[in-house]
Amino acid sequence: MWAPISAECYQETFNRYGGSLAVHPNVVHLVEGLGRRPARYMGVEKDGTIVAAVPLWGEHILATRPALDHYGQGSMFDIGNHEIVLPMSYNAISVPFTANNLSPLHEGVIANLVPQGQMILAKGFRTGAIRRSPKSQFNLRYLWRRLQDAGAQCHPVNAMTADALASLYISLFRKRWQCSPLGTENLPDALRALNGLLCGFVLSFGEGPIAVQLLFKVETPHWVLVDFVNQGVDPAFFSYSPGSVLLYLNLLQLEDEAISVGKELRFSFGYNDAPYKEQWGYPMSCYRTSASGL
Numbered sequence: 001m002w003a004p005i006s007a008e009c010y011q012e013t014f015n016r017y018g019g020s021l022a023v024h025p026n027v028v029h030l031v032e033g034l035g036r037r038p039a040r041y042m043g044v045e046k047d048g049t050i051v052a053a054v055p056l057w058g059e060h061i062l063a064t065r066p067a068l069d070h071y072g073q074g075s076m077f078d079i080g081n082h083e084i085v086l087p088m089s090y091n092a093i094s095v096p097f098t099a100n101n102l103s104p105l106h107e108g109v110i111a112n113l114v115p116q117g118q119m120i121l122a123k124g125f126r127t128g129a130i131r132r133s134p135k136s137q138f139n140l141r142y143l144w145r146r147l148q149d150a151g152a153q154c155h156p157v158n159a160m161t162a163d164a165l166a167s168l169y170i171s172l173f174r175k176r177w178q179c180s181p182l183g184t185e186n187l188p189d190a191l192r193a194l195n196g197l198l199c200g201f202v203l204s205f206g207e208g209p210i211a212v213q214l215l216f217k218v219e220t221p222h223w224v225l226v227d228f229v230n231q232g233v234d235p236a237f238f239s240y241s242p243g244s245v246l247l248y249l250n251l252l253q254l255e256d257e258a259i260s261v262g263k264e265l266r267f268s269f270g271y272n273d274a275p276y277k278e279q280w281g282y283p284m285s286c287y288r289t290s291a292s293g294l
Contacts, residue, residue, distance in 0.1 A: 002096065005053060012286035013043060013053040013087045018220020020085040020103070021189035021197065021227045022064050027079070028055045031063035035073045036188055044093060052088035055099060061099040062174065076189050078182035078214070082227040082268040083119055083286065085220070086110075105223075113287040120281040124269070125127045125255055130282045140248040143241050147205070150240065154201040154249055162191035168201065168202065168261040169212050172232025181230060199226065200250040203242050210234040211242040213250060224258040267294040 001033045005013075011025050021027055032039050038063050041168040060067035066079050084101045094112045102113060124131045132140075155164055166188040173181045183190065191198065197218060203211040214229040233243045251267060258265035269277045 001040045002044055005041045005050060007039070008057060009043060009050055010041040010053050010087075013050045016221075016223075017087040017089060018085070018222065019218070020083060020225050021086040021218050022079055022082070022084055023055055023061065023086060024197065024218055025055075026194055026197065027063050029076070030190060031068070031073075034189075035068075035071065036078045037073075037214070039070060042097075044088075044244075045109045046089075046091065051091055051157065052086070052093050052095075054086060054095070054099075058095060059092055059098050061097055064099065066098060066100060066102065074182075075283050076183050077186050078229050078263045080227055080229045081119075081270045083121070083225070083266065083284075085166070085223075085225060095289050097187070097289065100286070102287040102289070104285050104287070106287065109111050110287075112290045114290045116286050116288040118272040118276040118283040119286045120269040120272050121284055122251055122265075122269065123282045124265070125252060125263070127255060127259060140244065144248060146285075147203075147240050147242070147245055151204070152203060152210075152240070152245075154203050154246070157198050157200050157202055157215075158195075160202070162195060163188050165198075165202075165212075166191050166273065168209055168246075169214060172212055172234060174232075175235060176233045177293045181232075199254065202247060203246045203249070205240075206238060208234075210237045211246045213243075213246055215219050215250060217254070218260070219263070222263060224254065224261070226254055226265065228267065228269050251280075 013024055028039050037057055039055045041055055043050040055062045057071055060070055063079055072187045083103045085103045085105055090109055092111050095110050100116055122131040170184055197216045200213050200215040202209050211233045213231040216224045216227050255265050269281050272283050
């Protein structure tokens with residue numbers, strides 16, 4: 001039976017089983033603070049050990065898009081619509097809370113899953129069930145060499161302060177999309193709070209950055225889970241395909257990191273709602289819970 005647990009107990013359960021970005025304790029604490037609404041934690045105990053745990057706002061898994069929207073906090077921060085992996089063991093269990101975007105990793109684990117639609121996971125270069133073709137890899141290497149020959153460089157986002165990264169991302173996002181990113185006013189605080197989860201590179205040309213992607217990485221006992229939230233690109237350099245080059249560099253680096261620790265990379269593009277996503281990835285089923293409420 002599900003019962004209340006402490007934040008500390010939730011942290012221990014997350015450390016034991018792992019989970020995706022939206023239910024990472026650091027993200028939960030961030031959303032609690034920005035939304036001025038405390039989380040409640042529920043868990044299932046078996047033989048003295050918590051085998052499943054969730055952070056909630058009301059009956060919604062926090063910090064997912066349905067929870068933020070339900071409580072009027074949809075614009076606080078762009079958490080995206082990505083694969084949700086909950087911290088739980090492999091024992092079949094019902095989840096009596098409102099949740100969507102649940103990963104196919106929970107098939108046979110969560111008893112009350114129903115199909116919701118499709119999300120996109122990135123194809124692998126050297127690993128994974130579905131991999132990029134040799135021709136597409138050659139083309140990406142060519143694009144990167146062409147940019148390098150013109151003077152481009154890449155630098156880790158972690159070399160930047162949160163304020164500098166937020167300013168850069170907002171500036172390039174506005175250039176690319178002619179609008180501000182979701183949660184602009186909270187972005188510096190969010191990046192400070194989630195600094196340890198940030199990953200990827202900034203692509204520069206000459207003296208100025210031309211592309212950056214907002215990526216968050218969570219390493220679990222079995223997987224390296226990465227959420228691609230959005231990107232900012234300077235349109236003046238579109239002829240060099242900087243967005244594609246940067247995504248190539250980020251994916252290659254993340255795959256190498258996953259291989260080095262013997263884990264599977266699951267790089268999520270979110271919903272299957274844009275043609276470019278299927279160029280980079282492949283569709284997978286996602287699920288929602290069939291009932292809510294205790």
